[in-house]
Amino acid sequence: MRSVLTLILAAAAAIASPVGELAKRSQPKGIDVSSYQPNVNWAKVKSSGVSFAFIKATEGTTYKSSTFSSQYTGATKAGLIRGAYHFARPSSSSGAAQAKYFLAHGGGWSADGITLPGVLDIEYGPSGHTCYDKSHSAMVAWIKDFSNTYHAHTKRYPSTSRNSSITRSASFASTNPLWIARYASSIGALPAGWKYTTFWQYANHGSNPGDQNVFNGDSAGLKRLAKGS
Template sequence: MKILQSISLVALAASFVSAEPTLVKRANPLGIDISNWQGSVNFNTVKANGLAFVYIKATEGTTFIDSTFSEHYIGATNAGLIRGAYHFAHPDSSSGATQANYFLAHGGGWSSDGITLPGALDIEYNPNGATCYGLSASAMVTWIRDFSNTYHSRTGVYPVIYTTTDWWKTCTGNSAAFASTNPLWIARYASSIGTLPAGWTFTTFWQYADSGPNPGDQDLFNGDLAGLKRYSLLLLAIVLPKI
């Protein structure tokens, strides 16, 4: 395990993703991300529609556990989807470490079973206050590092970071501190992915629409289905074939 952990997750991911993904004729697996707002989801229908993965909201801050998380997680698993959990960050309410541990205690873990995606940190615009949660850029970077390092110390892998380029530039000063460790999940509702935050030369996931033919937000994995399956295994798949 120590040898495996010495290999950067992002370096591995780089071998099967490209810098500028677009919705073209490639085998990019489609997915969704959902929460209690979607209610019950027929995952068999989702799978039949050709989707391969789903990210499911587990927690928010340290006071909210998504009421549909277990139902969604079990349903996705039974339908044969690759699935993972995400945490909506509230950097103004408690430390990154505290929220990482809360996330891990309520469904945010990772295991090398080939069907579990690494947990994702959803860090974006504050729905109820200051855009940057009252933190300076340096304080925000410290908060994210605290969450990321805590998650890594507990699971052996770094969390995916979900954000927008605009928020990242505004609230972290466009920090490049996480590009060598954390996979990027970018949100941009357009026909192309656009400029990425500093340091990242590619994104692992792209949330390209907030609605579509399937429940929740619409996502794209930057690779093929075999690559997505290898990605769920993370550092267990050292030798990656070229795609």
Template sequence: MKLSALAVASILGFAAATPAPLEKRATVQGFDISGYQPSVNFAAAYASGARFVIIKATEGTTFISSTFSSQYTGATNAGFIRGGYHFAHPGSSTGAAQANYFLAHGGGWSKDGITLPGMLDIEYNPSGATCYGLSAASMVAWIHDFVNTYHTKTGVYPMIYTTTDWWTQCTGNSAAFASTCPLVLARYASSPGTMPAGWPYQTIWQNSDAYAYGGDSDVFNGSLDQLKKIALG
């Protein structure tokens, strides 16, 4: 069923009302990290104004981040809203297999107000094969397999991290996920730019790969209360 723009806004946890013409939209600073940042000063990041962290948990069905547990605990103890992410390898195993692997190793979700839905990081292949050797239709089917498995197991849809360029090239610019999965858009520029098909706006914008306290800078497109609503499902 295709959802209305109002329903999409509700799913993403945003107020549906249009801001006044000169009103500055509320945003929340956050960041994402992996094993490349084994030691993060979470207290300092929180003191600077950051309020959420997305932490790499898994990759494919063979890699578990050795720093995930300590980073997740550190973020929790510092008062952050936090969640895990999975780096996809669509050419190596099914979406369901990778979703289950992610869920078994840190990607779970609970309705506690401080846990973000897991994030599917699907982007350029580090080994170089264009679109992991999949056609656009096969890629869309793979993403459906991951997303539906995650939703069945947790009751929430995962966030999807990508770039507009990759999404256009490798999914044929599919609009199939815009009504269910919050978009985390990567673009290192002064604005988010063009959205992938179907999404009216990004939920989170990864706007830099050099955050002051480690990892990448992320900006939530809304207020802290709206971010907390996403953590409540």
């Protein structure tokens, strides 16, 4: 995933206090990858201490990552908890249409203890158009359309990314806990509505492929999140 402010569904019981520098060293570590990292050595990633991975599956309603299947299978065989993410294109089709496309091409969820709920990666629009030429209210509606459609099929809520800067809405905080991207030694202030983060993307490179992440909890909490308990 590129520089992102993303939300991901999590059970409140699985989440601890905001992650700091010390927690970044001790709590479950993860990566997120896409076709930009086509040849991940998942056994090596696992042996380095990584516990989870997010893998790009789709974009809009026309793009399917050519590496998703091999990456997802590789992460599974290595024993990682894994989940899929969808790169949003709000200007091309409805939120519901994109949620259904994501669900049909790897973005589903099951209570098997190794599958994380799907993530909606919603970044700035092309050429610096912050809201894809939509009003803030229209962006909120688009995200809700995606989120509610995903929930209707899985009973879990996905993410809504860059919510603070794109929609300035705190209305998702009660259903979609936070996955924040901030490349610094500490998280700093959180977007309106959230008192803690669930995942922190703290670097866009590191000793493992892709972006570097940490879960705000312990290994048991990560497993509960995947299981949906």
